[in-house]
Amino acid sequence: MESLHHPEAKRTLRLALRRQRLALSKHEQRQAALRLCQQLKRLPEIQRAKRISLYLPVNGEIDPTLLLPWLRQRNVDVYLPVLRPLSDNSLWFVNYHATTPMVKNRFGILEPDTRFGAHRHNRLPAWALDTLIVPLVGFDAEANRMGMGGGFYDRSLAFMRRQGPAPALIGVAHACQRVESLPVEPWDVPLTAVVSDESIVRAGKKKS
């Protein structure tokens, strides 16, 4: 759909999808999160990961943190995205525990506090993870994604275009964030799959 490449059209679609997930009730959010976690636990990319990143949900995002007790039990190291200081607008991933000191970033999202260097040895670039759980604003039947529009994940995953380590990328979203088709931009890094509360969409495979 050529017209969706237009920045204005993209912005409009992003807004509409964000409104849609924000309109879900507390109960619907909870049900969706439970279903999402059931699906995630069945994925080989999640089952075999020893280092995995999640995110703390904001603005109606589907909640992947219900997975935490299960991951702890399996001794998986959990990481959260942190905006890199000095503003190259990419992310690194910092180890996250119950006792990790947290601080709000410039978007008001809580992230592990790296200011005093205490966690410096705990932070990794995306390529050092086995699996990333990636927040989405929209997705389509081919596992194309639309994010918040900051390009943070795309910039942090640009290494995927080259030879070398390639973590699994699992996008997650509410079923209501699925659209017919999304524009693919040159910098978009393809996901392995998108999991919602209702479906699993694998890249390169059309599935309802």
Ligand SMILES: Nc1nc2c(c(=O)[nH]1)N(C=O)[C@@H](CNc1ccc(C(=O)N[C@@H](CCC(=O)O)C(=O)O)cc1)CN2
């Ligand atoms: N939960 C969560 N954490 C995440 C992301 C995410 O999408 N979800 N990110 C994925 O990239 C990174 C942060 N990226 C973001 C990109 C844009 C906006 C944004 O435009 N927010 C505003 C404006 C708020 C402001 O400027 O103060 C908005 O909601 O309108 C927020 C976060 C890292 N952490």
Ligand SMILES: Nc1ncnc2c1ncn2[C@@H]1O[C@H](COP(=O)(O)OP(=O)(O)OP(=O)(O)O)[C@@H](O)[C@H]1O
């Ligand atoms: N690898 C990259 N290098 C430089 N700029 C990039 C890169 N990837 C994305 N960008 C820039 O980021 C901006 C936002 O991209 P886009 O609208 O695709 O965001 P998004 O994928 O929805 O957001 P996010 O990745 O944060 O979830 C674009 O203007 C794009 O030029």
